[in-house]
Amino acid sequence: MAIKSALLLCLSFALLATPSQYCSECSLPWQSFRGFCYLLVDVPKSFWEAEGYCKSLSRGRRDAHLVSVTDDQEEDFIEEYTKPSGQNDIRIGFVLNHTTDDYYWVDGITSRYTDWDAAEPTRNGEDCAVLKLSTHWNDRGCDNPYPFICKIPGKYTK
Template sequence: MAFDNGFVVILASITCSLLVDSGVAALCSSPYCPPPWRAFQGHCYLWVDKPMPWIDAERYCQMLSHPGKMVHLASIHSQEEDEFIKDYVKSASDVWTPSYWIGFTDIEGKNRFQWSDGSASSYLGWGPLEPSSPGYEDCVECRDDFSHQWNDLLCSESIRFVCKL
Protein backbone atom coordinates (compact mmCIF):
# COMPACT_ATOMS: atom_id res chain seq x y z
CA MET A 1 0.00 0.00 0.00
CA ALA A 2 1.40 3.42 -0.88
CA PHE A 3 0.33 6.84 0.37
CA ASP A 4 0.80 9.87 -1.86
CA ASN A 5 -0.99 13.25 -1.58
CA GLY A 6 -4.21 11.81 -0.21
CA PHE A 7 -4.27 8.82 -2.54
CA VAL A 8 -4.13 5.26 -1.32
CA VAL A 9 -3.16 2.68 -3.93
CA ILE A 10 -3.71 -1.02 -3.32
CA LEU A 11 -2.01 -3.41 -5.75
CA ALA A 12 -3.61 -6.76 -6.55
CA SER A 13 -2.99 -9.30 -9.28
CA ILE A 14 -6.50 -9.32 -10.75
CA THR A 15 -8.20 -6.12 -9.63
CA CYS A 16 -7.00 -2.87 -8.20
CA SER A 17 -8.64 -0.18 -6.21
CA LEU A 18 -7.89 3.50 -6.26
CA LEU A 19 -9.34 5.24 -3.24
CA VAL A 20 -9.38 9.03 -3.32
CA ASP A 21 -10.16 11.72 -0.71
CA SER A 22 -13.83 11.78 -1.72
CA GLY A 23 -14.22 8.10 -0.91
CA VAL A 24 -14.92 7.20 -4.53
CA ALA A 25 -13.46 3.82 -5.47
CA ALA A 26 -12.59 2.80 -9.02
CA LEU A 27 -11.95 -0.83 -9.91
CA CYS A 28 -9.89 -2.03 -12.83
CA SER A 29 -9.18 -5.43 -14.33
CA SER A 30 -5.38 -5.21 -14.48
CA PRO A 31 -2.77 -4.23 -11.93
CA TYR A 32 -2.14 -0.57 -11.34
CA CYS A 33 1.37 0.23 -12.53
CA PRO A 34 2.69 3.50 -11.11
CA PRO A 35 4.72 5.63 -13.54
CA PRO A 36 7.21 4.96 -15.01
CA TRP A 37 6.06 1.28 -14.95
CA ARG A 38 3.87 0.20 -17.90
CA ALA A 39 1.02 -2.31 -17.81
CA PHE A 40 0.51 -5.13 -20.32
CA GLN A 41 -1.63 -8.26 -19.98
CA GLY A 42 -1.72 -8.24 -16.19
CA HIS A 43 1.96 -7.43 -15.60
CA CYS A 44 3.98 -4.27 -14.99
CA TYR A 45 7.23 -3.50 -16.85
CA LEU A 46 10.03 -1.08 -16.02
CA TRP A 47 12.73 0.17 -18.41
CA VAL A 48 16.00 0.67 -16.51
CA ASP A 49 18.41 2.99 -18.30
CA LYS A 50 21.43 1.92 -16.21
CA PRO A 51 23.78 -0.48 -18.02
CA MET A 52 24.77 -3.45 -15.82
CA PRO A 53 25.98 -7.03 -16.19
CA TRP A 54 23.09 -9.54 -16.35
CA ILE A 55 23.36 -10.78 -12.73
CA ASP A 56 23.43 -7.21 -11.37
CA ALA A 57 20.42 -6.32 -13.52
CA GLU A 58 18.51 -9.34 -12.17
CA ARG A 59 19.42 -8.34 -8.59
CA TYR A 60 18.34 -4.76 -9.29
CA CYS A 61 14.94 -6.01 -10.47
CA GLN A 62 14.61 -8.30 -7.44
CA MET A 63 15.26 -5.34 -5.12
CA LEU A 64 12.06 -3.79 -6.50
CA SER A 65 9.97 -6.74 -5.25
CA HIS A 66 7.12 -6.35 -2.77
CA PRO A 67 5.81 -9.01 -0.37
CA GLY A 68 4.14 -11.61 -2.58
CA LYS A 69 5.10 -9.72 -5.77
CA MET A 70 8.47 -10.77 -7.16
CA VAL A 71 10.22 -8.68 -9.79
CA HIS A 72 12.73 -10.21 -12.24
CA LEU A 73 14.25 -9.38 -15.58
CA ALA A 74 11.44 -9.60 -18.12
CA SER A 75 10.24 -13.02 -19.24
CA ILE A 76 8.53 -13.06 -22.63
CA HIS A 77 5.76 -15.54 -23.43
CA SER A 78 4.27 -14.37 -26.73
CA GLN A 79 5.00 -12.38 -29.86
CA GLU A 80 2.58 -9.73 -28.55
CA GLU A 81 4.51 -9.37 -25.30
CA ASP A 82 7.80 -9.24 -27.23
CA GLU A 83 6.37 -6.44 -29.43
CA PHE A 84 5.03 -4.57 -26.39
CA ILE A 85 8.45 -4.60 -24.72
CA LYS A 86 10.18 -3.51 -27.93
CA ASP A 87 7.78 -0.58 -28.33
CA TYR A 88 8.04 0.31 -24.63
CA VAL A 89 11.85 0.41 -24.80
CA LYS A 90 11.72 2.65 -27.88
CA SER A 91 9.33 5.08 -26.20
CA ALA A 92 11.01 5.07 -22.77
CA SER A 93 14.62 5.51 -23.87
CA ASP A 94 16.01 8.97 -24.55
CA VAL A 95 18.74 7.53 -26.77
CA TRP A 96 18.93 4.75 -29.33
CA THR A 97 19.20 1.47 -27.45
CA PRO A 98 21.07 -1.20 -29.41
CA SER A 99 20.19 -3.97 -26.94
CA TYR A 100 18.72 -4.78 -23.54
CA TRP A 101 18.72 -7.73 -21.14
CA ILE A 102 15.76 -10.02 -20.69
CA GLY A 103 15.49 -12.77 -18.08
CA PHE A 104 16.39 -15.73 -20.32
CA THR A 105 19.65 -17.35 -19.22
CA ASP A 106 21.82 -20.41 -18.92
CA ILE A 107 23.90 -18.78 -16.19
CA GLU A 108 23.93 -22.11 -14.31
CA GLY A 109 25.82 -23.67 -17.25
CA LYS A 110 23.38 -26.55 -17.89
CA ASN A 111 23.17 -25.89 -21.66
CA ARG A 112 19.48 -25.13 -21.16
CA PHE A 113 18.16 -21.59 -21.22
CA GLN A 114 15.41 -20.77 -18.72
CA TRP A 115 13.59 -17.73 -17.36
CA SER A 116 14.96 -16.14 -14.18
CA ASP A 117 11.39 -15.98 -12.79
CA GLY A 118 11.02 -19.78 -13.15
CA SER A 119 8.22 -19.56 -15.73
CA ALA A 120 7.96 -22.02 -18.62
CA SER A 121 9.69 -21.29 -21.94
CA SER A 122 6.56 -21.26 -24.08
CA TYR A 123 7.82 -18.70 -26.63
CA LEU A 124 11.26 -18.25 -28.17
CA GLY A 125 12.37 -15.17 -30.09
CA TRP A 126 15.89 -16.17 -31.15
CA GLY A 127 17.53 -14.41 -34.07
CA PRO A 128 18.96 -16.40 -36.99
CA LEU A 129 21.57 -18.98 -35.92
CA GLU A 130 21.02 -18.17 -32.23
CA PRO A 131 21.97 -19.15 -29.64
CA SER A 132 25.40 -19.05 -31.25
CA SER A 133 27.67 -19.70 -28.27
CA PRO A 134 25.88 -21.81 -25.63
CA GLY A 135 28.15 -22.64 -22.74
CA TYR A 136 30.05 -19.40 -23.30
CA GLU A 137 27.45 -16.69 -23.88
CA ASP A 138 24.89 -17.62 -21.24
CA CYS A 139 22.64 -14.56 -21.01
CA VAL A 140 20.15 -13.17 -23.52
CA GLU A 141 19.70 -9.71 -24.97
CA CYS A 142 17.18 -8.31 -27.43
CA ARG A 143 19.08 -6.58 -30.23
CA ASP A 144 17.74 -3.70 -32.28
CA ASP A 145 19.89 -4.64 -35.28
CA PHE A 146 18.30 -8.14 -35.14
CA SER A 147 14.76 -6.65 -35.29
CA HIS A 148 14.74 -7.10 -31.51
CA GLN A 149 15.27 -10.82 -31.84
CA TRP A 150 17.20 -12.58 -29.12
CA ASN A 151 20.95 -13.08 -29.05
CA ASP A 152 23.09 -14.92 -26.51
CA LEU A 153 25.73 -12.67 -24.97
CA LEU A 154 28.42 -12.79 -22.29
CA CYS A 155 26.69 -12.18 -18.95
CA SER A 156 29.48 -9.76 -17.97
CA GLU A 157 28.50 -7.23 -20.66
CA SER A 158 26.88 -4.08 -19.25
CA ILE A 159 23.66 -3.16 -21.05
CA ARG A 160 20.27 -1.69 -20.10
CA PHE A 161 17.33 -3.91 -19.16
CA VAL A 162 13.61 -4.40 -18.55
CA CYS A 163 12.14 -5.60 -15.24
CA LYS A 164 8.76 -7.35 -14.98
CA LEU A 165 6.39 -7.51 -12.03
Protein backbone atom coordinates in the same frame (compact mmCIF):
# COMPACT_ATOMS: atom_id res chain seq x y z
CA MET B 1 -8.74 -1.22 3.22
CA ALA B 2 -7.27 1.45 0.93
CA ILE B 3 -6.27 -1.19 -1.66
CA LYS B 4 -9.80 -2.66 -1.65
CA SER B 5 -11.27 0.83 -2.11
CA ALA B 6 -8.91 1.59 -4.99
CA LEU B 7 -9.70 -1.74 -6.61
CA LEU B 8 -13.47 -1.18 -6.26
CA LEU B 9 -13.12 2.30 -7.71
CA CYS B 10 -11.05 0.90 -10.57
CA LEU B 11 -13.58 -1.86 -11.26
CA SER B 12 -16.51 0.56 -11.17
CA PHE B 13 -14.82 2.77 -13.77
CA ALA B 14 -14.19 -0.37 -15.83
CA LEU B 15 -17.93 -0.76 -16.26
CA LEU B 16 -18.12 2.70 -17.82
CA ALA B 17 -14.95 2.92 -19.88
CA THR B 18 -11.59 1.34 -20.57
CA PRO B 19 -10.04 0.68 -17.11
CA SER B 20 -6.58 1.84 -18.18
CA GLN B 21 -8.00 5.31 -18.76
CA TYR B 22 -8.81 5.71 -15.07
CA CYS B 23 -6.63 3.36 -13.05
CA SER B 24 -3.44 1.46 -13.50
CA GLU B 25 -1.97 -1.65 -12.01
CA CYS B 26 1.40 0.11 -12.08
CA SER B 27 2.80 3.23 -10.47
CA LEU B 28 4.79 5.63 -12.61
CA PRO B 29 7.33 5.22 -14.16
CA TRP B 30 6.31 1.55 -14.58
CA GLN B 31 4.31 0.67 -17.72
CA SER B 32 1.37 -1.73 -17.65
CA PHE B 33 0.73 -4.64 -20.03
CA ARG B 34 -1.58 -7.65 -19.46
CA GLY B 35 -1.46 -7.58 -15.67
CA PHE B 36 2.28 -6.92 -15.32
CA CYS B 37 4.36 -3.80 -14.79
CA TYR B 38 7.56 -3.10 -16.75
CA LEU B 39 10.42 -0.74 -15.95
CA LEU B 40 13.19 0.13 -18.40
CA VAL B 41 16.50 0.77 -16.65
CA ASP B 42 18.91 2.69 -18.90
CA VAL B 43 21.91 2.08 -16.64
CA PRO B 44 23.76 -0.89 -18.18
CA LYS B 45 24.45 -3.79 -15.80
CA SER B 46 25.66 -7.37 -16.08
CA PHE B 47 23.00 -10.07 -16.09
CA TRP B 48 23.19 -10.95 -12.39
CA GLU B 49 23.58 -7.31 -11.31
CA ALA B 50 20.46 -6.46 -13.33
CA GLU B 51 18.53 -9.39 -11.83
CA GLY B 52 19.61 -8.28 -8.34
CA TYR B 53 18.45 -4.75 -9.05
CA CYS B 54 15.08 -6.00 -10.28
CA LYS B 55 14.66 -8.27 -7.24
CA SER B 56 15.30 -5.25 -4.99
CA LEU B 57 12.13 -3.72 -6.47
CA SER B 58 9.93 -6.60 -5.23
CA ARG B 59 6.94 -5.57 -3.13
CA GLY B 60 5.36 -7.99 -0.66
CA ARG B 61 4.42 -11.15 -2.53
CA ARG B 62 4.97 -9.46 -5.89
CA ASP B 63 8.44 -10.56 -6.99
CA ALA B 64 10.28 -8.47 -9.56
CA HIS B 65 12.78 -10.04 -11.99
CA LEU B 66 14.45 -9.38 -15.30
CA VAL B 67 11.71 -9.44 -17.92
CA SER B 68 10.44 -12.72 -19.30
CA VAL B 69 8.89 -12.72 -22.78
CA THR B 70 5.99 -15.14 -23.20
CA ASP B 71 4.78 -14.44 -26.74
CA ASP B 72 4.92 -12.16 -29.81
CA GLN B 73 2.52 -9.62 -28.31
CA GLU B 74 4.60 -9.17 -25.18
CA GLU B 75 7.76 -8.83 -27.27
CA ASP B 76 6.04 -6.22 -29.45
CA PHE B 77 5.00 -4.30 -26.32
CA ILE B 78 8.58 -4.38 -24.99
CA GLU B 79 9.97 -3.15 -28.30
CA GLU B 80 7.46 -0.26 -28.47
CA TYR B 81 8.12 0.63 -24.83
CA THR B 82 11.91 0.74 -25.28
CA LYS B 83 12.08 2.42 -28.73
CA PRO B 84 12.03 6.02 -27.41
CA SER B 85 15.09 5.28 -25.24
CA GLY B 86 17.26 4.75 -28.34
CA GLN B 87 18.64 1.49 -26.91
CA ASN B 88 19.26 -1.27 -29.45
CA ASP B 89 20.02 -4.21 -27.16
CA ILE B 90 17.95 -4.86 -24.03
CA ARG B 91 18.87 -7.52 -21.50
CA ILE B 92 16.09 -10.04 -20.77
CA GLY B 93 15.85 -12.71 -18.08
CA PHE B 94 16.76 -15.73 -20.22
CA VAL B 95 19.96 -17.54 -19.20
CA LEU B 96 21.67 -20.85 -19.93
CA ASN B 97 21.57 -23.56 -17.26
CA HIS B 98 24.91 -25.37 -17.61
CA THR B 99 23.61 -28.49 -15.87
CA THR B 100 20.76 -29.10 -18.33
CA ASP B 101 22.29 -27.19 -21.28
CA ASP B 102 18.94 -25.45 -21.70
CA TYR B 103 17.85 -21.83 -21.31
CA TYR B 104 15.43 -20.82 -18.55
CA TRP B 105 13.60 -17.69 -17.34
CA VAL B 106 14.89 -16.32 -14.03
CA ASP B 107 11.33 -15.52 -12.89
CA GLY B 108 10.51 -19.24 -13.04
CA ILE B 109 7.89 -19.17 -15.80
CA THR B 110 7.84 -22.16 -18.11
CA SER B 111 7.06 -20.40 -21.39
CA ARG B 112 8.54 -22.16 -24.39
CA TYR B 113 8.45 -18.97 -26.48
CA THR B 114 11.77 -17.92 -28.01
CA ASP B 115 12.74 -15.55 -30.80
CA TRP B 116 16.41 -16.34 -31.46
CA ASP B 117 18.16 -14.87 -34.48
CA ALA B 118 18.88 -17.47 -37.20
CA ALA B 119 22.38 -18.46 -36.00
CA GLU B 120 21.62 -18.12 -32.29
CA PRO B 121 22.19 -19.16 -29.60
CA THR B 122 25.85 -19.92 -30.22
CA ARG B 123 26.54 -21.07 -26.63
CA ASN B 124 30.21 -20.16 -26.96
CA GLY B 125 30.50 -18.52 -23.56
CA GLU B 126 27.60 -16.20 -24.31
CA ASP B 127 25.02 -17.57 -21.89
CA CYS B 128 22.60 -14.66 -21.42
CA ALA B 129 20.01 -13.36 -23.88
CA VAL B 130 19.45 -9.83 -25.14
CA LEU B 131 16.53 -8.62 -27.21
CA LYS B 132 17.81 -6.81 -30.28
CA LEU B 133 15.15 -4.26 -31.14
CA SER B 134 13.37 -4.80 -34.46
CA THR B 135 15.15 -8.11 -35.01
CA HIS B 136 15.49 -11.18 -32.78
CA TRP B 137 17.31 -12.38 -29.66
CA ASN B 138 21.04 -12.87 -29.40
CA ASP B 139 23.11 -14.59 -26.73
CA ARG B 140 25.75 -12.41 -25.14
CA GLY B 141 28.18 -12.67 -22.27
CA CYS B 142 26.47 -12.45 -18.88
CA ASP B 143 29.16 -10.04 -17.63
CA ASN B 144 28.62 -7.60 -20.52
CA PRO B 145 26.59 -4.60 -19.32
CA TYR B 146 23.30 -3.80 -21.08
CA PRO B 147 20.23 -1.72 -20.26
CA PHE B 148 17.45 -3.98 -19.01
CA ILE B 149 13.77 -4.27 -18.15
CA CYS B 150 12.32 -5.36 -14.82
CA LYS B 151 8.89 -7.04 -14.65
CA ILE B 152 6.57 -7.39 -11.66
CA PRO B 153 2.96 -8.56 -11.32
CA GLY B 154 0.51 -5.64 -11.26
CA LYS B 155 -1.06 -4.41 -8.01
CA TYR B 156 -4.47 -5.91 -8.71
CA THR B 157 -3.37 -9.35 -9.92
CA LYS B 158 -3.30 -12.41 -7.70
